[in-house]
Amino acid sequence: MTKKNWFLLAILGVVVVAIPPFLGSYFQHVLILIMMWVTMATAWNLLGGYCGQVSFGHAVFFGLGAYGGGLLHLHWGTSPWWGMIAGPLLAVIIGIPIGLITFRLRGAYFALAMLALGETFRIVFINWEPVTAGAVGMIFSRTWGAQKLPYYYIALAVAALSIYVVYRLVHSKYGYYFVSIREDQDAAEGLGIPTTKYKLYALIPSAFFTGLAGAVYMNYIAYIEPHSVFNLSAISIMMMLCVMLGGAGTLWGPVLGAAAYTILSEALRAGIGPLAYLIFPIIACLIIMFLPDGIIGDWGKIKRVFSRRKPVYAGGE
Amino acid sequence: MTLLGQTLITGVLIGGIYAIIAIGMTLIMGVMKIINLVHGALMMVGMYVCLVLFKSFGLHPYIGMIPAMVILFGIGYFLQKYSIERVAGVETILPQSQVLLTLALALTITEIVRLIFSSDYQSTYTPFSSKCFYVGDMSISVPYLVSFVIAMAFVAGLHLFLTRTDLGRSVVATAQDKDAAIYMGVDAKRITNFTFGLGTALAAAGGALLLPVFYLFPDIWGPYLTKSFVITVLGGMGSTVGALSGGLLLGVAETFGATYWSPGYSNVVGLIIFLLVLLFLPGGLKTIIGR
Numbered sequence: 338m339t340k341k342n343w344f345l346l347a348i349l350g351v352v353v354v355a356i357p358p359f360l361g362s363y364f365q366h367v368l369i370l371i372m373m374w375v376t377m378a379t380a381w382n383l384l385g386g387y388c389g390q391v392s393f394g395h396a397v398f399f400g401l402g403a404y405g406g407g408l409l410h411l412h413w414g415t416s417p418w419w420g421m422i423a424g425p426l427l428a429v430i431i432g433i434p435i436g437l438i439t440f441r442l443r444g445a446y447f448a449l450a451m452l453a454l455g456e457t458f459r460i461v462f463i464n465w466e467p468v469t470a471g472a473v474g475m476i477f478s479r480t481w482g483a484q485k486l487p488y489y490y491i492a493l494a495v496a497a498l499s500i501y502v503v504y505r506l507v508h509s510k511y512g513y514y515f516v517s518i519r520e521d522q523d524a525a526e527g528l529g530i531p532t533t534k535y536k537l538y539a540l541i542p543s544a545f546f547t548g549l550a551g552a553v554y555m556n557y558i559a560y561i562e563p564h565s566v567f568n569l570s571a572i573s574i575m576m577m578l579c580v581m582l583g584g585a586g587t588l589w590g591p592v593l594g595a596a597a598y599t600i601l602s603e604a605l606r607a608g609i610g611p612l613a614y615l616i617f618p619i620i621a622c623l624i625i626m627f628l629p630d631g632i633i634g635d636w637g638k639i640k641r642v643f644s645r646r647k648p649v650y651a652g653g654e
Numbered sequence: 655m656t657l658l659g660q661t662l663i664t665g666v667l668i669g670g671i672y673a674i675i676a677i678g679m680t681l682i683m684g685v686m687k688i689i690n691l692v693h694g695a696l697m698m699v700g701m702y703v704c705l706v707l708f709k710s711f712g713l714h715p716y717i718g719m720i721p722a723m724v725i726l727f728g729i730g731y732f733l734q735k736y737s738i739e740r741v742a743g744v745e746t747i748l749p750q751s752q753v754l755l756t757l758a759l760a761l762t763i764t765e766i767v768r769l770i771f772s773s774d775y776q777s778t779y780t781p782f783s784s785k786c787f788y789v790g791d792m793s794i795s796v797p798y799l800v801s802f803v804i805a806m807a808f809v810a811g812l813h814l815f816l817t818r819t820d821l822g823r824s825v826v827a828t829a830q831d832k833d834a835a836i837y838m839g840v841d842a843k844r845i846t847n848f849t850f851g852l853g854t855a856l857a858a859a860g861g862a863l864l865l866p867v868f869y870l871f872p873d874i875w876g877p878y879l880t881k882s883f884v885i886t887v888l889g890g891m892g893s894t895v896g897a898l899s900g901g902l903l904l905g906v907a908e909t910f911g912a913t914y915w916s917p918g919y920s921n922v923v924g925l926i927i928f929l930l931v932l933l934f935l936p937g938g939l940k941t942i943i944g945r
Contacts, residue, residue: 391748442932445689445753449883450932453925456880460925464918569876574757585748615769618761625755626737629746 357489365485369557371599372492373550377572378579378591379499380546385577386585387507388539389519390440393448394455396572397435398428398544400462402551403566407475408468417477417559420552428548429541436540440533443522452569459567474562477555488557495553499546504588506542515539519586547576578621584631593632656791661913662906663792669905670802671863674809675878676885677897678856684829684892685849688752692733693857693882694875695760700726700858701870702767708778708865715778716804719862723855730854733759735847760875768872777869801863808859809898816894825849829892857882877921884928890940899939 357368377399385391405427406420439450462469481487506512514535517525526532555561566572575598583594601620605613628635675697682690700722707718737759741752748754785796816822827835828845836842860878868874885904889896904924911923931938 385748389748391753438929438933446887446932446936448753449689449887450929453880453883453928457922457925460919460922464916570761574761577754578758581748581751581754612769615762615765618758618765621758622737622755622762625751625758626740629741629748629751 353493358486362483362485365489367599367603369485369489369492370603371596372489372496373553373557374575374579374595374599375496375592376492376499376546376550376553377576378583378595379496379503380543380550381576382580382585382587382591383503383506383515384536384539384543386580386587386590387512387519388515388536389522390536390539391444391448391577392451393569393573393577394451394453395543395547395576396455396567396569397451397458398432398547399551399554399572400458400563400566401428401431402548403555403561404462404469404551405548406552406555407477407561410477411470411475417556418480420555421549424552424555425545425548428544428551432540432544433537436537437533440536440540452573455567455569455573459563459569462563462567469563472563474560474565477559479559480556488553492553492557495546495549499549500588500592502542502546507588511535511538516586578624581621581629581631582624584633584635587631587633590631590633597632657913659790660792661909663794664798665906665909666902667795667798667802667905668909669902670805671860671901672878672881672885672905673898673901674805674863675857675860676882676889676901677809677812677894678853678860679882680886680889680892680894680897681825681829681849681856682853683886685825685832685846687891688738689756689883690853691753691756691879692760692763693853694879695763696726696730696733696854697857697861697878698870698872698875699729699763699767700854701861701865701874702771703858704862704865705776705778705870714780714782715862715865716800719859722858722862726858727851727855731847731851733854734850738850739843739846760879764872764875771872773871773873775869775871778865780866783866795867797866801867805860805863808856809894812856813894821848825852826892880921880928881924884924884931886938887928888931888938890938893938893940896938896940 357365360368377395380398381392381395402424403420405424406415406417409415409419409423410417435454439447439454442450463472465471507515514525514530517528517530518532518535522532551566554566579594579598580591581594582597583592584590602613602617605616609616624631628638632639675693679690679693682693700719703722703725704713704715704718707713707721708715738752738755741755783797786793787796788794816826824835824840824845825848827838827840828842828849832842835845881904885897885900888903889898889900904927907923907927908920912920915923935941
């Protein structure tokens with residue numbers, strides 16, 4: 338990173354730490370949601386954006402992350418905060434066999450297998466009542482009651498940690514391996530990269546941080562049920578759309594996408610009511626059709642439209 | 655013994671309806687080689703068209719399905735031509751941008767339908783819907799049977815169309831090898847648009863057959879979408895015979911799961927079959943049947 342970028346990062350850091358105490362409760366709530374989505378989008382981006390394994394079932398890890406602490410609380414009465422350890426661990430423990438099985442499949446078939454797994458987990462958690470409490474879900478008591486600031490700082494720390502880990506990973510040997518798998522798996526294998534192993538190395542942190550976001554959600558919302566945490570369209574798909582909106586395969590794309598997505602959905606819901614649910618997928622269609630690499634990935638394209646300069650082709654990025 | 659027979663018959667009858675929805679999917683996936691997540695939503699639109707015809711003109715869904723199929727053919731054709739095809743050749747970081755587009759389209763369509771018809775459950779209930787007759791101790795539901803017969807008629811007609819007509823053969827050729835088909839003078843783009851329309855119309859037909867026995871709401875399509883994936887993968891992409899046998903197999907497997915395991919888990923049976931087939935029989939039943 339250049340000096341200018343460090344400077345910008347420092348300003349961003351000061352803003353996200355110092356400003357929230359002066360905001361109202363509703364804005365703090367929105368900020369917590371943003372931090373949760375930043376964590377999830379960053380985690381998804383590691384597997385999907387860098388490693389090229391588009392998963393339609395990351396809600397599995399989110400749900401397991403939320404249920405890890407929930408199950409401990411239900412059966413042994415421990416504090417839900419143990420979920421911050423148990424949730425991500427559960428997500429990783431279940432994630433490893435899932436990866437070993439599904440990474441044998443490629444591209445669209447991998448996506449479909451993850452979609453099927455996501456649905457399977459949802460149905461099992463609804464029906465396996467003796468263990469999971471079924472569709473009724475679980476309710477917890479919140480440690481800080483109506484106060485939002487502590488939750489915000491926890492969510493912020495989790496988000497910052499996930500960005501840092503992904504940054505370190507993609508700027509190491511692993512990052513180059515991931516990108517080579519995304520670009521051409523056969524060529525990567527030909528160069529001697531054990532692809533299944535490295536896909537798994539991308540999946541483990543991805544599942545861990547998605548699970549951690551799930552644990553934060555469980556502690557903050559204080560109520561979980563299978564339909565909301567294993568949801569296909571509200572969790573798995575939205576993670577993907579955040580990444581696509583910001584830019585897949587970039588470090589700050591998911592952050593920008595998650596922030597834009599949360600603010601947009603809150604503003605639309607406040608502004609036009611139920612119509613927001615229609616506007617949102619339409620925006621998604623338009624992004625995929627016209628900005629397939631996201632705001633950061635297609636920044637050159639956006640600039641060109643506004644400056645009306647001649648298009649630059651080779652090496653434009 | 656009666657329970658076994660009853661389960662088997664119900665499974666086969668419902669499997670026939672699954673098969674016709676899945677054949678639409680298998681044609682589209684065979685020709686386009688992409689995963690089409692908008693299929694279920696378009697089936698739902700077809701069902702709503704039938705519902706409107708039923709409510710305003712009193713047309714029974716079995717008759718209303720013909721205009722519904724025509725309308726859905728048009729919707730599918732234009733959706734493919736003006737939206738999905740545009741994304742086809744674009745180089746992106748994420749390789750699955752077309753899949754994501756079909757998903758976003760599905761959500762858009764669902765929200766539009768919700769806006770018009772609201773989320774309420776609706777049905778085209780007629781006295782005919784609950785008729786049944788008995789064979790020994792086993793009851794056979796008349797609407798299921800009629801739906802099954804109509805579905806099989808469609809499958810037979812489709813098979814003749816694909817093997818005996820020029821247009822049908824072009825579809826099969828494009829599915830087998832797009833480049834070779836282009837060299838032989840097939841307009842692959844037009845055929846792709848046509849196939850998307852045809853597949854969508856078949857989904858609408860399947861939806862119309864479900865309508866007399868089920869209720870309808872905008873989010874109904876999720877399970878049917880997964881079922882048609884399971885069947886497409888089970889049968890092998892682009893194979894009508896594979897999709898038919900896959901559909902019947904899935905119907906039977908699900909009802910057996912519901913009877914002998916637990917009704918809540920009946921959908922899990924399909925998903926488990928799906929994962930097993932993906933892992934151990936990637937070509938689907940097509941490789942066993944040989945076509």
